[in-house]
Amino acid sequence: MKNTPSVEEQKEILRRMVLTRRLEEMLGDLAKQAKTRGPLHRCDGQEAVGVAACAVLNDDDYVCTSHRGHHVYIGKGMDPRRIVAEIMGRETGYCRGRGGHMLLGDIATGMLGGNAIVGAGIPAATGMALSFQVLKQDRVAMAVFGDGAAQTGICHESMNMAGLWKLPVIFLLENNQYGLTVRQEVQSPVKDLHIRAEGYGMPGVMVDGNDAVAVYRAAAEAAERARRGYGPTLIEAKTYRMEGFSTSDVGGYQPEEEIAQWRERDPIRIAAAALDELIGADEVARIEAAANIEMGAAFEQALADPLPVFETHAPSSAYSEISR
Numbered sequence: 391m392k393n394t395p396s397v398e399e400q401k402e403i404l405r406r407m408v409l410t411r412r413l414e415e416m417l418g419d420l421a422k423q424a425k426t427r428g429p430l431h432r433c434d435g436q437e438a439v440g441v442a443a444c445a446v447l448n449d450d451d452y453v454c455t456s457h458r459g460h461h462v463y464i465g466k467g468m469d470p471r472r473i474v475a476e477i478m479g480r481e482t483g484y485c486r487g488r489g490g491h492m493l494l495g496d497i498a499t500g501m502l503g504g505n506a507i508v509g510a511g512i513p514a515a516t517g518m519a520l521s522f523q524v525l526k527q528d529r530v531a532m533a534v535f536g537d538g539a540a541q542t543g544i545c546h547e548s549m550n551m552a553g554l555w556k557l558p559v560i561f562l563l564e565n566n567q568y569g570l571t572v573r574q575e576v577q578s579p580v581k582d583l584h585i586r587a588e589g590y591g592m593p594g595v596m597v598d599g600n601d602a603v604a605v606y607r608a609a610a611e612a613a614e615r616a617r618r619g620y621g622p623t624l625i626e627a628k629t630y631r632m633e634g635f636s637t638s639d640v641g642g643y644q645p646e647e648e649i650a651q652w653r654e655r656d657p658i659r660i661a662a663a664a665l666d667e668l669i670g671a672d673e674v675a676r677i678e679a680a681a682n683i684e685m686g687a688a689f690e691q692a693l694a695d696p697l698p699v700f701e702t703h704a705p706s707s708a709y710s711e712i713s714r
């Protein structure tokens with residue numbers, strides 16, 4: 391079984407992680423200028439989780455993510471320009487500007503949606519895995535969700551069913567230490583959430599979520615198990631939310647020392663350092679620079695795209711009947 395990323399794969403993973411970081415930074419700048427609409431949930435510091443896990447999947451494998459899913463969108467191969475267009479409410483966006491940043495989806499790349507309802511992607515991916523099993527298709531579903539979502543009832547029901555029926559699903563629990571402003575240790579009686587897997591009859595593994603190679607290995611093993619008919623895996627990727635809960639978060643509850651410690655372990659720096667040894671620092675710098683330019687161009691193009699035109703209709707005669 392191949393569970394170590396090739397050099398080419400590591401280059402692509404780094405590229406997508408940098409694309410994601412630049413997306414978040416540019417959105418953050420636009421939010422400060424009041425040029426975005428509604429709160430945005432940035433995933434700075436968590437890029438390795440979404441990008442490296444998606445790297446083991448095929449286009450026709452399905453992924454569901456949460457309200458904080460930009461790394462998953464880019465990891466699954468969605469086009470940066472159309473992602474930005476959707477977030478910025480443009481007609482050229484994946485959902486014609488109607489969905490917004492939490493609700494991107496695209497069948498062609500197997501990105502079956504972000505979700506604003508905490509935990510809702512977990513049963514959705516489980517159901518997709520059930521359909522793959524029933525249809526005897528060689529496909530895997532993956533749910534990416536947070537430590538807060540892990541405390542929901544639907545998470546328990548989904549994992550129980552997936553374990554019972556050996557469904558080809560990967561539960562990727564992105565433990566960024568916080569659910570809104572609530573620290574993980576006050577949400578759960580156990581510190582390490584992957585130990586719950588035993589109760590569902592599936593393997594539970596913990597990985598360093600800031601190390602893309604470690605995430606890739608764990609996801610590759612889980613995907614292989616699923617494809618062979620051995621059922622689901624729960625992967626707990628320990629990571630950290632380097633920015634606040636959303637762009638409307640006033641902050642103050644994440645200790646400065648804690649943020650500083652995690653910044654030392656920036657996943658992009660870890661991925662770049664691993665690649666430095668393989669291809670040299672100059673080539674790594676070139677990949678990073680090209681990704682930054684690509685995201686800059688995506689913003690430029692998307693922001694020049696048209697906003698949707700909403701037509702207003704006169705009430706139909708049926709409506710007039712009812713309202714009379």
Ligand SMILES: Cc1ncc(C[n+]2csc(CCOP(=O)(O)OP(=O)(O)O)c2C)c(N)n1
Binds near residue numbers: 456457458538540635
């Ligand atoms: C069913 C439901 N309950 C509550 C909320 C409000 N809410 C939005 S995000 C969030 C916390 C989620 O924490 P976690 O799953 O750890 O994700 P993170 O924000 O850390 O990525 C809550 C409670 C919601 N959107 N949906």
Ligand SMILES: [Mg+2]
Binds near residue numbers: 564567568
């Ligand atoms: Mg969380």
